[in-house]
Amino acid sequence: MADILTSYEPATGKVLWSGESASSTGVDAAMAKARKAFPAWASTSLDHRIERLRAFQAKVRERADAFAELIARETGKPLWDAKGEVDAVAAKVDISIQAHDQRTGTRTQEADGLRQALRHRPHGVLGVLGPYNFPAHLPNGQIVPALLAGNVVVFKPSELTPASAAFMAACWRDSGLPNGVLSVVQGDGRIGKALAGHADLDGLLFTGSATTGAALHRQFADAPHKVLALEMGGNNPLIWWDGDDLxxxxxxxxxxxxxxxxxxxxxxxxxxxxxxxxxxxxEALVAVIDRLIVGDPFDQPQPFMGPVIDMRAANGLTHAFRDLVGRGGKSIRELAAQRPGLPFLSPALIDVTDVADPSDEERFGPLLQLVRVPDFDAALAAANATRFGLSAGLVGGDEALYQRFWTGVRAGVVNWNRPMTGASSNAPFGGVGASGNHRPAAYYAADACAYPVASLEALAPSPPIAHGLAA
Known part of the structure; x- marks a missing residue:
C-alpha cells in the first residue's frame, strides 16, 4: 500500500491536500522518463524552449489569484506575501532568459580564418529539492534556468508544501511542456535522498537547511562528475550603528x-x-514590534505575519528561546504561543549579550537575538562570529563606515539601510561558509545549469606543425 502524504493549513490545522507519496520505484520511473525525454528537449532550439517558458509564464499569470490563495493557505503567509511570490514566479522567466544569454550564451569571434567559439551544453537530468517557505518561487528559480539550458528536471518539493508544487507542475503541464521534461515526486526526506543518490542523476540543485545541505555534500563526495548547487541559510547579523532616524x-x-x-x-x-x-x-524597536499584526492569511486588515509552518517548528523555536533565557538571556519581548494547538508565535526579542556561548544555529522563525558591543571593531567581530555567511546588513553610518563594513563582513548578500530580506533578482544569490558551496542561485543559477565548451574551428585543416619535422 502506498504512503499517503497530507498537507495541513498552518493557520487552521485543516487538511488542505492529500496525495500519494512516491516510493523508490517511483523515483526510478521518474528518472527513466526524464532520461528518455532529455535528447529531444536538449536538441530543440533555444527559441522553442523560450516559447514553452513564456507559455508557463502566461499560465501562472492567468491563475495568479488561485495560486496565491493556495500558497497562503499552505504556508500560512499573508495573502499579500503570497501574491508577491506568484509575481516572482512569473517574473523569473524574463530574468532567466536574460541571465542565460549573459552567463551561458554563445560567443564567437573570427580571425585569420579561425573561429573561436564558446558554447554551453546542458548537464542532462537535474534534480531540484525545494523548501517550504517559498514553495513555488525558490524551486522555480532553479527549474526555469535548468529547462531553458536544455536540461530535464525531476522536482521533489518539501513534504510540507506538496499542494503548491502540484499547482505549479500543472501550470507547466498545461503550457505544453513535453512529457518527461519536468516530473514531480512527492514525499519526505527519504524520497529526496533517493533522488539525490540516483545513479542516473547528472546534478542536483538544492535550497534548504545547512544540515541537509551538508548531508548532500557527503552523499556527493564520490561523484565529482555531478554538479551540486547548495543554497542554504544563515545566522545573519544586522548592525544598527546610529540613531538619526530611530x-x-x-x-x-x-x-x-x-x-x-x-x-x-x-x-x-x-x-x-x-x-x-x-x-x-x-525603545524604538519595541514600539514597532508591538504594532505588528499577527493573524490569518486572509484577515482584513492584512497581518504583517502569519504562523510558522507547523507545530514542530513552533515548539523548536519556543525551546530555543527558553534555552537562551535559561542561560542568561534577557527577554525583551517573549516568544509566546498565541493560539493553542496552532503555530502562531509573537515576534521575540532577547538580549544575549551575557550568554556565554549562544549556539551558532539558524533559528528559522520570529526570534531576534540582540548583542551589545563597545565599538565597531567589536561589532564586526560579533557579526562574523558564525560559521554561516549568507546575508548581513548595516543600518546607519556613512559611506566610509559602510565600506569598512562591506570589506570586513563575511557574507554573500550585504545590504545598507535596506531590509536584509530584500535581494535583487538581477543579481546572484548565495553565501559562503555553511551557507553554500560557491554556486549562487538567482541570476547566477544559469551557471549551474550548463557547462562551457570552448572550440577552435576552421573550415579546412592547415598544417599545424611548424618545427621539428625532417625534410
Whole structure:
C-alpha cells in the first residue's frame, strides 16, 4: 500500500491536500522518463524552449489569484506575501532568459580564418529539492534556468508544501511542456535522498537547511562528475550603528527579522547594537514590534505575519528561546504561543549579550537575538562570529563606515539601510561558509545549469606543425 502524504493549513490545522507519496520505484520511473525525454528537449532550439517558458509564464499569470490563495493557505503567509511570490514566479522567466544569454550564451569571434567559439551544453537530468517557505518561487528559480539550458528536471518539493508544487507542475503541464521534461515526486526526506543518490542523476540543485545541505555534500563526495548547487541559510547579523532616524531604522530591523514570520533564509537573526545606542534603539524597536499584526492569511486588515509552518517548528523555536533565557538571556519581548494547538508565535526579542556561548544555529522563525558591543571593531567581530555567511546588513553610518563594513563582513548578500530580506533578482544569490558551496542561485543559477565548451574551428585543416619535422 502506498504512503499517503497530507498537507495541513498552518493557520487552521485543516487538511488542505492529500496525495500519494512516491516510493523508490517511483523515483526510478521518474528518472527513466526524464532520461528518455532529455535528447529531444536538449536538441530543440533555444527559441522553442523560450516559447514553452513564456507559455508557463502566461499560465501562472492567468491563475495568479488561485495560486496565491493556495500558497497562503499552505504556508500560512499573508495573502499579500503570497501574491508577491506568484509575481516572482512569473517574473523569473524574463530574468532567466536574460541571465542565460549573459552567463551561458554563445560567443564567437573570427580571425585569420579561425573561429573561436564558446558554447554551453546542458548537464542532462537535474534534480531540484525545494523548501517550504517559498514553495513555488525558490524551486522555480532553479527549474526555469535548468529547462531553458536544455536540461530535464525531476522536482521533489518539501513534504510540507506538496499542494503548491502540484499547482505549479500543472501550470507547466498545461503550457505544453513535453512529457518527461519536468516530473514531480512527492514525499519526505527519504524520497529526496533517493533522488539525490540516483545513479542516473547528472546534478542536483538544492535550497534548504545547512544540515541537509551538508548531508548532500557527503552523499556527493564520490561523484565529482555531478554538479551540486547548495543554497542554504544563515545566522545573519544586522548592525544598527546610529540613531538619526530611530523609527525608520527600527522598521528596517523589524522587516529584516520578522518578514514572513522570520522564515526567510536572509532574515536577520542577530541584531548588534553599540552600547551608547542600545537603550533608545530598543525603545524604538519595541514600539514597532508591538504594532505588528499577527493573524490569518486572509484577515482584513492584512497581518504583517502569519504562523510558522507547523507545530514542530513552533515548539523548536519556543525551546530555543527558553534555552537562551535559561542561560542568561534577557527577554525583551517573549516568544509566546498565541493560539493553542496552532503555530502562531509573537515576534521575540532577547538580549544575549551575557550568554556565554549562544549556539551558532539558524533559528528559522520570529526570534531576534540582540548583542551589545563597545565599538565597531567589536561589532564586526560579533557579526562574523558564525560559521554561516549568507546575508548581513548595516543600518546607519556613512559611506566610509559602510565600506569598512562591506570589506570586513563575511557574507554573500550585504545590504545598507535596506531590509536584509530584500535581494535583487538581477543579481546572484548565495553565501559562503555553511551557507553554500560557491554556486549562487538567482541570476547566477544559469551557471549551474550548463557547462562551457570552448572550440577552435576552421573550415579546412592547415598544417599545424611548424618545427621539428625532417625534410
Amino acid at each position: 523609527e525608520a531604522a527600527a522598521q528596517v530591523v523589524v522587516q529584516s527579522a520578522f518578514l514572513s514570520s522570520g522564515q526567510r533564509c536572509t532574515c536577520a537573526r542577530r541584531l548588534i547594537l553599540p552600547e551608547h545606542l542600545a537603550r533608545s534603539a530598543i
